[in-house]
Amino acid sequence: MKTKLEEIKRASLEAIANSADAAELEALRIKYLGKKGELTAVLKQMGSLSPEERPIMGQLANEVRAAVEAAIEETSAKLAEVALEKQLLAETVDVTIPGKEVKVGHKHPMYIALDEIKDIFIGMGFTVLDGPEVEFAELNFDRLNAEEGHPSRDWSDTFYFDEDSRVMLRSQTSPMQVRAMDSMELPIRIVAPGRVYRKDEVDATHSPMFHQVEGMVIDKGVTMADLKGTLNTVVEQLYGAGTQTRFRPHHFPFTEPSCEMDVQCHKCGGVGCPTCKGEGWIELLGAGMIHPRVLEMAGIDPNVYSGWAFGLGLERTAMRRFKIADLRLIFENDVRFLEQF
Ligand code: DAH
Numbered sequence: 592m593k594t595k596l597e598e599i600k601r602a603s604l605e606a607i608a609n610s611a612d613a614a615e616l617e618a619l620r621i622k623y624l625g626k627k628g629e630l631t632a633v634l635k636q637m638g639s640l641s642p643e644e645r646p647i648m649g650q651l652a653n654e655v656r657a658a659v660e661a662a663i664e665e666t667s668a669k670l671a672e673v674a675l676e677k678q679l680l681a682e683t684v685d686v687t688i689p690g691k692e693v694k695v696g697h698k699h700p701m702y703i704a705l706d707e708i709k710d711i712f713i714g715m716g717f718t719v720l721d722g723p724e725v726e727f728a729e730l731n732f733d734r735l736n737a738e739e740g741h742p743s744r745d746w747s748d749t750f751y752f753d754e755d756s757r758v759m760l761r762s763q764t765s766p767m768q769v770r771a772m773d774s775m776e777l778p779i780r781i782v783a784p785g786r787v788y789r790k791d792e793v794d795a796t797h798s799p800m801f802h803q804v805e806g807m808v809i810d811k812g813v814t815m816a817d818l819k820g821t822l823n824t825v826v827e828q829l830y831g832a833g834t835q836t837r838f839r840p841h842h843f844p845f846t847e848p849s850c851e852m853d854v855q856c857h858k859c860g861g862v863g864c865p866t867c868k869g870e871g872w873i874e875l876l877g878a879g880m881i882h883p884r885v886l887e888m889a890g891i892d893p894n895v896y897s898g899w900a901f902g903l904g905l906e907r908t909a910m911r912r913f914k915i916a917d918l919r920l921i922f923e924n925d926v927r928f929l930e931q932f
Contacts, residue, residue: 592640607662698932703913705804708905711824715780717781718782721784722783724788725758726760726761731759732744735769737844760787761788767785771783777891778896780808783804784804784805784905788800794919798919802906804908806902807881807901810897813898822852823836830912834855836853843877846877846881852877853873873911875908876902879900
């Protein structure tokens with residue numbers, strides 16, 4: 592039995608030392624130490640030994656078991672280390688290999704123009720407001736003094752959501768004037784850029800969706816001179832010092848007096864050319880002194896406060912800023928076009 596035990600010890604230690612991986616090691620553990628293993632089989636024969644031999648063999652068997660267990664544990668640790676090293680080696684990242692090129696886009700030309708406009712107004716102490724594109728007709732029309740029957744309220748011009756013409760896609764950013772008057776403390780200085788919608792056919796200067804920037808100031812003693820001074824400053828910052836403007840009388844229901852502002856044509860310098868249709872001037876925005884009834888409807892006393900407002904076409908402003916000839920280019924987003932800015 593002693594020989595048998597020593598043979599088991601020698602063979603098992605050798606096999607364990609040579610095992611290649613964890614699975615092989617586990618198989619060896621079962622082979623020698625398992626319930627039906629070789630060492631167990633020898634121990635079962637203990638009964639046939641004499642009482643003198645039994646403790647000696649017992650001690651030897653325990654020593655063999657301990658040696659085998661220790662060898663398995665040691666080899667297992669070694670194998671784990673080897674496996675980890677192998678994995679680390681296989682997963683090594685070569686940081687010197689050039690990566691895939693990431694294409695970074697850039698701001699759309701219209702938003703470049705918008706950001707310039709916002710910066711100019713923020714610099715003058717204005718707050719930038721954002722508002723809903725789905726708007727109540729009450730705010731888009733009634734509260735702006737455009738009563739029932741006003742031509743702009745017609746179904747042929749406006750996208751309504753309901754039979755009663757109460758909810759609509761806003762046709763102008765002007766309802767933001769009302770929202771500002773209803774929610775802000777006086778004095779008010781705001782600009783509100785955003786999308787507006789009208790039933791227009793698409794051509795070089797029209798689109799059923801376009802952008803406006805609304806502006807409004809309400810304070811004590813505000814005059815038309817403030818309106819002109821502010822807008823002239825904005826135009827010079829946007830288009831360069833010395834850019835000429837022209838204010839023409841016009842009509843809007845929510846301003847009195849009302850005007851339109853033109854900028855001198857950038858192509859011909861005012862002589863007249865195809866870009867300005869021979870006029871020498873390009874229309875940029877509508878503006879005026881806020882109608883006393885609009886102030887009254889917002890609970891503001893027109894005898895104490897006065898204000899001015901304007902609504903600017905953003906695409907048109909960007910087209911002049913970047914000399915873009917066709918409005919459709921702004922919305923098509925052809926990268927060959929966009930990459931030029
Ligand atoms: N909302 C007008 C339009 O869409 C533009 C406009 C004109 C806005 C005069 C104003 C204004 O605030 O005072 O044609």
